Amino acid sequence: MMREWTQIEAQSDFPVLQRKINGKPLIYLDNAATTQKPNSVINAISDFYATSNANVHRATHTLGEEATHKYECARNRVRKLLNAQNSSEIVFVRSATEAINLVSHSWGLSNVQPGDIILLTEMEHHSNLIPWQLLTQDRGARIELLGIDDSGLLKMEDLDRYLDERVRLLAITGMSNVLGTINPIEEVAKRAHEVGALVLVDGAQSVPHLPVDVQALDCDFLVCSGHKMLGPTGIGVLYARQKLLREMPPFMSGGEMIKEVSFTNATWSDPPSKFEAGTPPIAQAIGFGAAIEYLQKIGLARVHEHECSLVEYAMAQFREIPGLEIYGPGPDHRGGILSFNLNNTHPHDLAAILDEQGIAIRAGHHCAQPLINRLGVRAMARASFYLYNTFDEVDRVAEALLMAKRILTT
């Protein structure tokens, strides 16, 4: 049965979407890499610099108090977005990558022992793979992988195979940045907890595109990234249960993260500041807060619905193109990400020819080389959608793909 197709009127909020590329209106479909920014986010950042710029915490002047207030409001917006119990469970970092590295260093080095297992999946981004490679190599532990089936869905039976008391952590993406697969985190977390493993969710793709509730998922850690959800670059989030953050040693050290310091020793402040050494990305956090406000006005459930409609429509359109192969599951199990190849054409050539038509897609291994190889190809083209994309744009992409096919295969 066809879904009811939803539309979100948002393009006029995004100045860059008014641009023309090579004389054609820009169609931006590289949202899994980074998203465009609405005026409200751009203004929140420039207003902060124009009116309230100061360093946060400890300042007793007006600007310092305003900056601190705005920064902490942004933290509270993240707390509400993720439905965390307490804003002290929200640590601001530079990126989702940094958040995972924080966990692999701080929690990992003090908890993972020789012989332990870190359980991942075959669809992880390099950022949720390489930190665990380094940790397990350092600790004499090892990585095991939950497989995917031919349609790109997680093999749930692999949980029976790998989950036992040696597994210290299951680190899993909420949504694959290549296949768009949405993973059943709640069920996976429940199973992992039964054997005493902790669960880290890489929310870089899921948090921007669908409602995510850390209490409902019952995950122990969740990371996400501001710039993939309308916010600026340089801001990411680590959510972790309060108890874990209290037990974990600092990752970075320096100013702000201390209680008391002598020349030879120091004690740590409480989370989250224990993990926010140095001057944080203040304007970026404030911009991120504005991005969350924008998303919540529309509602993430609506954003998800809209992207599901778009991807379902795009899959139907693309299937009309002879020789086009789509990777990943059907529309019921995926978000707004569509990876594909066209005959024997190289995805870089597709991306370059589409760009001449004003269309921005991505080509390559999408920072998931093992997954791409597992699927038996060297590279893929990827169109990834967001709330501002439209059905007309999908039509234009399909036309441009047909044109690229004519150019490259005559």
Place this chain on the structure above:
Amino acid sequence: MSQAYTERVLDHFQNPRNFGQLDQPDISLEQSNPACAADRIRLDLRFEEGEIVDVRFSGQGCVISLAAASILTERIKGALLADLQDLSRDEFLEMLAISPRASQLKCALLAPEIFREAAYGEPEWPR
């Protein structure tokens, strides 16, 4: 017609010149371009008294990297090694008469850089 995908570039891609491998090359070098999905090109070269007397290329890649390799084999066959040694990167691309877009520069340079390293043992271009 497309800006980067000119008729000439597409012709070299679809009908590559000097494609294949030499039986007894003086030097054979294969390299990949991690920036473009691990494309690989191999260049086989044969020299006589400082002249490039034969050249073949093989491998896989995008249109730009394969067309650039094909054009390169045409241009360097019969040339003197000494005449090409001092060409800067841009002069070399000018000689091949290809002007890639910024994101495809590494693709266009894959074969030229393999040639530089194979012929002169130094991957860096003269300034």
